[in-house]
Amino acid sequence: MKKGGVLAVILGVSLAAPSYLLAYTGGDVKDGGSISGTVKFAGSVPTPKKLEVTKDKEVCAKGAEKVDKSLVVSNGNVEYAVVSITDIKTGKKIDAKKINLDQQNCEYHPHVVAFPVGTPLEINNPDGILHNIHSYSKVNPTFNIAQPKFKKTVEVKIEKPEAINVKxxxxxxxxxxxxxxxxxxxAVTDSSGAFKLTDVPAGSYTVQVWHETLANQKPVTMKVTVKAKEDAKANFELKK
Ligand SMILES: [Cu+2]
Structure with missing residues (x-):
């Protein structure tokens, strides 16, 4: 019994430890470099599914025909892939500016948003009809927010790192x-599959790319060395 108790205490300590070990400290970056590249798709590109608008057509069917954005590839380039450094402890300040997620014509714009924890995320409803954003979080508390037409904006904060599906x-x-x-x-890749991470202090880092439907949702990583005032390349290729 005693041994078990000691083990539990040790486990408790080791489980609690990462929170401060993981802490990131922002400040001024002098002579930072950057990491840029593209995310490519390996394989034949499936035709995106058309989405059927079955409700609130006068608002939701506006604009271009809706297609499934869970895999958007143009000229072999993957849009909406999330590229990040996973093992950086000090670097640029976390910019506290708000991130917008619009529910517009019954689509989320942008389809993918990425930002550091604690950033205010403004969820807007310019449509003038009821939307109800529902987060399928596993690490963070879920949110489930009804936004009738008069509720133009709500703010949420995500406190722990996680990729969260919203519906x-x-x-x-x-x-x-x-x-x-x-x-x-x-950063989230643009329509040419490109991304750029700026003001990175010189050093060696693990850079990862994550995509909602590629590589079985597993992050693909690469070691990248950044030199002062230089751009380091990180080009990725993802499979279905
Ligand atoms: Cu909706």
């Missing part, structure tokens, strides 16, 4: 991702 309980096709990281070195 609308009113419009079944609405699907997006909210990704929180423990440091400010995170």
């Amino acid at each position: 609308c309980d009113v419009h079944g096709w609405m699907n997006g991702w909210v990704v929180a990281t423990d440091n400010p070195y995170v």
Whole structure:
């Protein structure tokens, strides 16, 4: 019994330890470099599914025809992949500016948002109809927020790093991702599959890419060495 108790205490301590070991400290970065690259898709690109608008058509069917954005590839480049540094402890300040997630024409814009933990996330409803954003969090508390037409904006904060799927309980096709990281070195690839992480102190880092439907949702990592005032390349290729 005694042994078990000691073991539990040791486990308790070791489980509690990462919170301060993981802590990120922001400050001024002098002579920082950058990490840039592209995320490519390996394989034949499936045709994106068309999404059927079955409700609130006068608002939801506006604009371009809706397609499933869970895999958007153009010219072999993957959009909406999240690239981040996973093992940086000191670097640039965390910018406290708000991140916007719009529920517009019954789609999430942008489809993927990524930001450091604690950043205010403003969830907006310019549609003037009821939306209900529902987070499928596993690490953070879930949120489930009804936004009737008069409730134009709500704010949430994600306190722990996690990639969180969000869906609308009113419009079944609405699907997006909210990704929180423990440091400010995170970017979402654009339509040319490109990303850039700036003001990175010289050093060696693990850079990871994560995508909602590729590589079985497992992060793919690469070691990257950044030199002062230079751009280091990190090009990734992801499979289904
Ligand atoms: Cu909705």
